[in-house]
Amino acid sequence: MSEIRRRDPRREWIARNRLHPEHASVLAEQGGAASEWLGPNGVIRKNPRAIGFIGPNGIKRIDRSGAQQGGHAAGAARQAAQDSRRQVEIPEPAFLVAVVPELSGGRLSGHDKDLLGLARRLADADPARPGAVLAVVFGEHKEDAFGEAGIDRLLHLPGDGYAGFAPEARLAALTAVERELAPRHWLLPDSPLGGADLGRRLALRLSERPATGVWHIEHDDQAPLGWRCTARGAAESLDIQRPLPRVALALAECAEPVDETRHAAEPVSLVETLPSAFSRIEDLGQVAVDPAGVALAEAEFIVSAGNGVKDWESFHHAAKVLGATEGASRVAVDDGFMARDRQVGATGTWVTARVYLAVGISGAIQHLQGIQTCDKVVAINLDPGCDMIKRADLAVIGDSAEILAALVAMVEQQRGGQRDAA
Template identity: 60%
Template sequence: MSDIIRRDPRAEWIARNRLHPLHAAMQPLQNSWMGPQGIVRKNPHAVGFIGPNGVKRIDRSGAQQGGAVKRGAAAEVQLPLHVVAQPAFIIAVVPDMVGGRLSSHDRDLLGLAHRLAGGDGAVLAVVFGEHKENAFDTAGVDRLLVLQGSEFDGYSPEQRIQSLRAVDNQFTPRHWLLPDSRTGGGELGRRFAAASGERPATRVWQVKDGQCVSRAGAGQQDISQALPRLVLAAAECAEPVDETRHEVLPVELSTAAARSLPRTEDLGAVAVDPSVIPMAEAEFILSGGNGVKDWALFHEAAQALGATEGGSRVAVDDGFMSRDRQVGASGTWVTARVYVAVGISGAIQHLQGIGACDKVVAINLDPTCDMIKRADLSVIGESAEILSALIAAIAAYRNQAQRDAA
């Protein structure tokens, strides 16, 4: 595994984007060098520094050189801080927090809330139970309310609605934003609308000038209306926040929410065979393409990971995967949280089919293929060696966990 080359596509994008606040930190240390003719050459892009407002300034005197920062010093450069000391109003957001972290849908929702808040309002994020997220500041959260308690464990919509009503009474948000998703936000938003007696706007994908546009008719029709107080937004409703930091000041409820007697009993998660999960509903997909030479090893890796198997058109045409497992525009459009592409070069139809995936991991021998460019994490190497090492690492982790539990 030590010989495998790993790339950071986001760092490469920042290094190419001169307007990004972290661009200077991604530049190499050397800003001048001796050319082959004995003439000293200078890098004009290395001249300048990032000002306090995140704008790049050029200093010809050489007193401040942002290009002199090492490439690995990105953590030392901080984004400009957005502070709202006395907010005129509140925009409340209830993210799904699947797995205890913000999803891409949640970040789009926070980006929409930041737009609605402008410079006078503050974005309040309401989170239920324990979480693992440590990047609320760069996601656009000005105020954070964490509602902890055993009553929020598992499926507890009645108690969550009671808590949201308590938040509504205390903070009186100008708008409530929830993700219109299948992972809880869609149901919670509709329940909250019924409890508060308000009519929400659902499947909203665009907000502009006090108007919102919603999808209807199986996605074939758009409905424009005045922006209501309660909004259930679709994915990609706005650009996520990426160039400012926010305070994330913790707040608390002044009065505890009333206890609600649950009408349903949560029996916990049910173990499901990943092979029977429909591709469109799978959260974790291991997909193989023409670069997979050992399909038995591929199936073993999918079983070890607990992932749903998928394949490219080439793999399906060659008979290695069934037709219902084909991923792409000519197969199934998937929305997995993690999509691992093994030996897939990345045809345009396949890239269209995985466009809604949250995180994409590519394993390929060709560092220039389109799938490597699309991936959030790229591993360059032979697929059989990487899958074998991955299976061994999973087995070692599980054995260690069993020993610790014994």
């Protein structure tokens, strides 16, 4: 009797299924991910994925001599190889191309970088007489790679007067820039948060008829500024070809972002002091909206749960306290813990959050595709080797329930402190 090998197909299936809730316990029962074992028919089976190490060039190596060694010294060399941008200085620019980036969240967005690429095309058209790209930045920012994005001159206007919705103060500053520096081109992103509003105001203040929705420019000697542009009109149903005016509002992907050169981003300042404009519009600040009502695709802050979450009550509570929209991985949805419309990933929603907090998500490739455009990814996970940790900007290895509980306590304490101070 005892010689008959008993197989449990279900447990074997669980051991193969990395996403199964009982995967870890079954694997541990079998003695971990073994590299060699006796198969059901008496044949030795080998798992080549369980052995070996990652070599210095990032390739997996299996050392059959028995002495395993691996190096991580190649990291620094790879860093140096990536850093091959050409430094460009433009001390005496023939003209200026002014760009007003939207700086959503205090950093240059992808749209801003495309716009700066467009500005570089305008500035570098004639190599004998290069122009300089001037960026006008309002308020506080967190960006430290202005030079890499292609900015030669940086005009930073700090101050609370530009915070929130302050089109009149911003317009006054831009007209001062126009009077003093007289740029040849003005470029703004045609995006709802930044340039779409300010650019139209600026153009009319400068008595220009701007081109809006510009997505392509090309040389044209007949045009007054030497360029002609193609712009979208009539609710995206029309392409308008016209000479490029002084003020242009460009769409995303209007040009390739700068990636071969590094520029000076030299600080400049205005000579005249800006008058504090009397404003007829008063900003009373943002209104609290119900995060559950925000569509997942456009939510700014998402807390997403996966297979690693066991205590769902505390997860929902944490999302509520953090004021985040809830998301989920496919496993959590399949297991019935979250609704189908909350699924993030290739088969669910492609999200664009600025901060994505992944709780107990190992990071299947379909899920990572869905969070491609997120700015900051924070991962809480038990497994330090999973793909989500590799993608994350900040990863904390530990029990998700405990960490979330500590986070909730800290946020509540912080809020309480603020309320007391106020």
